[in-house]
Amino acid sequence: MTQHPSLVWFRDDLRVADNPALRAALAHGPTVALYVLDQDSPGIRPLGGAARWWLHHALVDLAASLKHLNVPLVLRRGPAAAVVPQAAEDCGAGHVAWNRRYGGPERDADSAVKAAVRAAGRTAESFHASLLHEPWELATRQGTHYRVFTPFWRELSGRDHRNPLPAPRGQESPRGIQAALESDDLADWGLLPTRPDWSGPLAEAWEPGEAAGHRLLEEFVGARSGRGAPTGPAGLAAYPDTRDLPARGGTSRLSPYLRWGHVSPFQVWHAVAGHRRDAPEGSAVFASELGWREFAWHTLYHRPDLGTANLRPEFDAYPWHRADGGDSRAGGADDDGDARALLAAWQRGRTGFPIVDAGQRELWATGWMHNRVRMVSASLLVKNLGIHWRAGEEWFWDTLVDADAASNPFNWQWVAGSGADASPFFRIFNPEAQAKKFDPDGEYARAWIPELGTDGYPEQCVDLAQSRAAALEAYREAKDAGAFEAAARGRA
Numbered sequence: 001m002t003q004h005p006s007l008v009w010f011r012d013d014l015r016v017a018d019n020p021a022l023r024a025a026l027a028h029g030p031t032v033a034l035y036v037l038d039q040d041s042p043g044i045r046p047l048g049g050a051a052r053w054w055l056h057h058a059l060v061d062l063a064a065s066l067k068h069l070n071v072p073l074v075l076r077r078g079p080a081a082a083v084v085p086q087a088a089e090d091c092g093a094g095h096v097a098w099n100r101r102y103g104g105p106e107r108d109a110d111s112a113v114k115a116a117v118r119a120a121g122r123t124a125e126s127f128h129a130s131l132l133h134e135p136w137e138l139a140t141r142q143g144t145h146y147r148v149f150t151p152f153w154r155e156l157s158g159r160d161h162r163n164p165l166p167a168p169r170g171q172e173s174p175r176g177i178q179a180a181l182e183s184d185d186l187a188d189w190g191l192l193p194t195r196p197d198w199s200g201p202l203a204e205a206w207e208p209g210e211a212a213g214h215r216l217l218e219e220f221v222g223a224r225s226g227r228g229a230p231t232g233p234a235g236l237a238a239y240p241d242t243r244d245l246p247a248r249g250g251t252s253r254l255s256p257y258l259r260w261g262h263v264s265p266f267q268v269w270h271a272v273a274g275h276r277r278d279a280p281e282g283s284a285v286f287a288s289e290l291g292w293r294e295f296a297w298h299t300l301y302h303r304p305d306l307g308t309a310n311l312r313p314e315f316d317a318y319p320w321h322r323a324d325g326g327d328s329r330a331g332g333a334d335d336d337g338d339a340r341a342l343l344a345a346w347q348r349g350r351t352g353f354p355i356v357d358a359g360q361r362e363l364w365a366t367g368w369m370h371n372r373v374r375m376v377s378a379s380l381l382v383k384n385l386g387i388h389w390r391a392g393e394e395w396f397w398d399t400l401v402d403a404d405a406a407s408n409p410f411n412w413q414w415v416a417g418s419g420a421d422a423s424p425f426f427r428i429f430n431p432e433a434q435a436k437k438f439d440p441d442g443e444y445a446r447a448w449i450p451e452l453g454t455d456g457y458p459e460q461c462v463d464l465a466q467s468r469a470a471a472l473e474a475y476r477e478a479k480d481a482g483a484f485e486a487a488a489r490g491r492a
């Protein structure tokens with residue numbers, strides 16, 4: 001009997017262990033793997049520059065891991081709804097499998113693929129792999145989705161989370177299949193930067209891929225260095241004390257590995273749960289950070305417009321600058337030209353506020369920024385400089401190696417005050433006070449700003465007290481205009 005092959009479609013799950021779609025495909029029979037560079041399906045957001053760099057290396061790593069399993073990886077480009085059914089046709093697949101995604105355009109694309117695959121007489125199956133729980137499984141007593149983190153987390157953390165699946169055993173070489181399937185050459189996708197090639201510091205900071213992600217996880221949860229280790233991961237036990245100190249490397253740096261699916265949330269959850277006894281506080285605080293990741297993705301599932309619309313529509317009346325040549329309003333900048341100059345200063349790490357500038361330079365060089373610094377930097381942009389959170393979100397989208405469609409806009413809206421369970425608008429981070437508290441010796445700032453303390457370092461680009469007052473006034477005016485109440489009534 002000839003067995004129809006299976007096609008497993010990889011997306012944000014670039015790993016072989018704990019990959020239910022891959023296991024299912026292999027259980028069906030000879031398996032071919034597919035990755036589609038889809039920048040063409042309606043609404044799919046093109047990847048940013050740092051993400052493209054990561055993806056290139058992640059695919060090299062995935063191809064090597066799959067090779068050990070004798071599973072060929074085929075690369076194709078184009079809209080998924082056309083490319084995936086065609087690849088299934090080309091290899092005569094009887095079965096197509098993938099792990100689910102949760103963004104609006106991605107779900108639309110997946111539905112179209114499912115319909116086309118089934119219409120051609122094949123089976124199509126999707127699996128749960130990237131979140132601890134499916135967004136539709138959690139609901140408040142009123143049957144709505146959670147808008148507040150604490151009850152969301154209470155429910156999520158009280159549930160069981162399945163154990164991670166081991167890496168599958170490989171297959172006999174799938175003779176005949178590979179020849180029939182044409183694959184793009186990864187180099188032709190042009191994911192790596194050239195002219196100029198700015199990726200040197202990224203490559204020094206990161207090793208994309210599944211094995212590197214697991215090494216990092218093991219180092220972090222297993223670190224014995226305890227509290228106050230000056231270099232290397234301080235580990236789970238020290239996490240509550242060190243996670244807010246950007247100079248200390250106290251966080252796991254797992255975000256890009258979770259973003260690309262090199263490690264799964266189940267693997268992280270269970271690795272951390274294994275340390276509940278020896279690091280009770282650290283494992284609880286760290287697990288709740290995974291909870292914020294879940295909360296962001298569940299929010300995106302229920303609000304596919306998270307990246308483009310204020311979740312609290314009353315913020316539509318707030319006079320943010322777009323800094324994109326469009327409208328110009330009140331706030332730190334007086335006109336759109338000013339706003340664009342301030343946005344550029346912020347992007348390049350030349351605002352005159354060392355903690356912000358160090359963060360922006362860390363981001364530019366390495367594709368990552370410490371969470372505390374992300375919050376301070378985002379607050380300066382949206383509150384003191386009066387620039388719309390979408391301008392900041394777009395910059396992060398292009399420069400972060402961990403940028404994703406949920407966590408990035410979710411956190412920007414959290415800082416701006418317009419989001420789910422957001423920080424209240426009047427809580428405006430003061431970058432000087434934050435630096436005193438979280439970078440007291442200026443170690444982080446000095447590490448990223450060599451000219452700090454010399455004439456070459458810029459003056460502060462905005463008066464903190466004045467811009468704070470202007471932001472609060474703009475907020476009050478928007479409220480007084482009745483827009484907030486009207487919008488809130490409209491929602492109720």
Ligand code: FAD
Binds near residue numbers: 253
């Ligand atoms: P750890 O402290 O070790 O946390 C462990 C994991 O928990 C992280 O890897 C991440 O997956 C998750 N996590 C922690 N904090 C958050 C959070 N606030 N929201 C969602 N997940 C969280 N994170 C992204 O993964 N992608 C983004 O695009 C992103 N954009 C952000 C934009 C802004 C303005 C801000 C303030 C935060 C953003 N974050 C984003 C959240 C957070 O800054 C990063 O997840 C964190 O810095 C990653 O470092 P880590 O892995 O060492 O974190």
